[in-house]
Amino acid sequence: MVPSTIKGLRICPNLNFLFQEESSLLNRYAAAQKLGFKAVETGNPYVNAVDELRRVKDDCGLEQVLINTPVGDASKGEVGFASLPGKEHQFLHGLKTAVQYATSLECKLIHIMAGLVMDPSLVDDHNKTYVNNLKKAAPILEAAGIVGIIEPINQHSVPGYYLSDYDKAVSVIKDVNSSHIGLLLDVFHLQQIKGDVTHSLNEYFPLVKHVQVAQVPDRHEPDTPGELNYDYVFNLLNKLNYSGWVGLEYKPASTTEQGLKWIERLGNH
Ligand SMILES: O=C(O)C(=O)CO
Numbered sequence: 001m002v003p004s005t006i007k008g009l010r011i012c013p014n015l016n017f018l019f020q021e022e023s024s025l026l027n028r029y030a031a032a033q034k035l036g037f038k039a040v041e042t043g044n045p046y047v048n049a050v051d052e053l054r055r056v057k058d059d060c061g062l063e064q065v066l067i068n069t070p071v072g073d074a075s076k077g078e079v080g081f082a083s084l085p086g087k088e089h090q091f092l093h094g095l096k097t098a099v100q101y102a103t104s105l106e107c108k109l110i111h112i113m114a115g116l117v118m119d120p121s122l123v124d125d126h127n128k129t130y131v132n133n134l135k136k137a138a139p140i141l142e143a144a145g146i147v148g149i150i151e152p153i154n155q156h157s158v159p160g161y162y163l164s165d166y167d168k169a170v171s172v173i174k175d176v177n178s179s180h181i182g183l184l185l186d187v188f189h190l191q192q193i194k195g196d197v198t199h200s201l202n203e204y205f206p207l208v209k210h211v212q213v214a215q216v217p218d219r220h221e222p223d224t225p226g227e228l229n230y231d232y233v234f235n236l237l238n239k240l241n242y243s244g245w246v247g248l249e250y251k252p253a254s255t256t257e258q259g260l261k262w263i264e265r266l267g268n269h
Pocket residue numbers: 043068111151153157186249
């Protein structure tokens with residue numbers, strides 16, 4: 001069994017990163033529950049029918065904290081659709097699918113994936129498309145009681161990803177001006193995009209609806225060798241009175257279960 005909190009912060013494994021020893025997503029819910037987790041996040045729930053997922057989630061007594069919007073053909077930039085000019089229909093269809101899944105799974109957070117900029121000369125069209133799509137998404141999310149969150153992703157992890165700048169994310173959230181559009185702050189990406197973790201966490205905290213963690217640069221467990229001191233980061237989240245979930249979105253350095261020992265190690269400081 002593993003603790004489901006670290007320093008009082010609630011933690012949930014991302015089932016598209018952890019428990020990959022289980023080839024089936026449905027079995028990953030059971031594996032997470034067996035180890036003692038109370039909740040999960042799932043980047044791509046669409047590999048299963050929503051009723052199947054709902055049944056397994058409920059049988060395991062797990063909370064579904066977050067899902068992502070669907071992605072398409074990455075070779076066409078479709079790592080999500082939110083910023084893609086000319087694909088507004090696919091964005092809206094994907095959003096409605098995500099809302100349908102989230103509603104059935106009683107999930108209150110949807111990570112809205114932005115897509116890739118395949119032609120840098122079209123970045124202004126991406127900017128306009130992104131804001132317009134999020135403005136259309138806000139009332140749909142509000143009606144469903146769901147918050148859409150946008151996540152700056154670093155360019156090493158996803159080269160060409162449209163949203164890779166916190167100032168842009170903040171400006172878009174303020175432009176859309178809806179309590180149903182907020183920020184997903186993944187400390188793994190923050191460190192590689194901007195660094196300045198203490199001041200950045202303080203500055204962006206009012207917009208933060210969800211946090212994810214992984215060590216930099218290898219994206220392994222928080223206590224593996226790397227640039228970030230997660231003992232400090234978790235203490236800082238507590239100082240800020242962060243009450244949301246912390247998503248474990250890292251690639252286990254060995255096995256999932258072996259790697260989870262970091263929680264005990266770090267939690268005892
Ligand atoms: O790659 C990431 O950090 C994501 O959150 C995609 O789900």
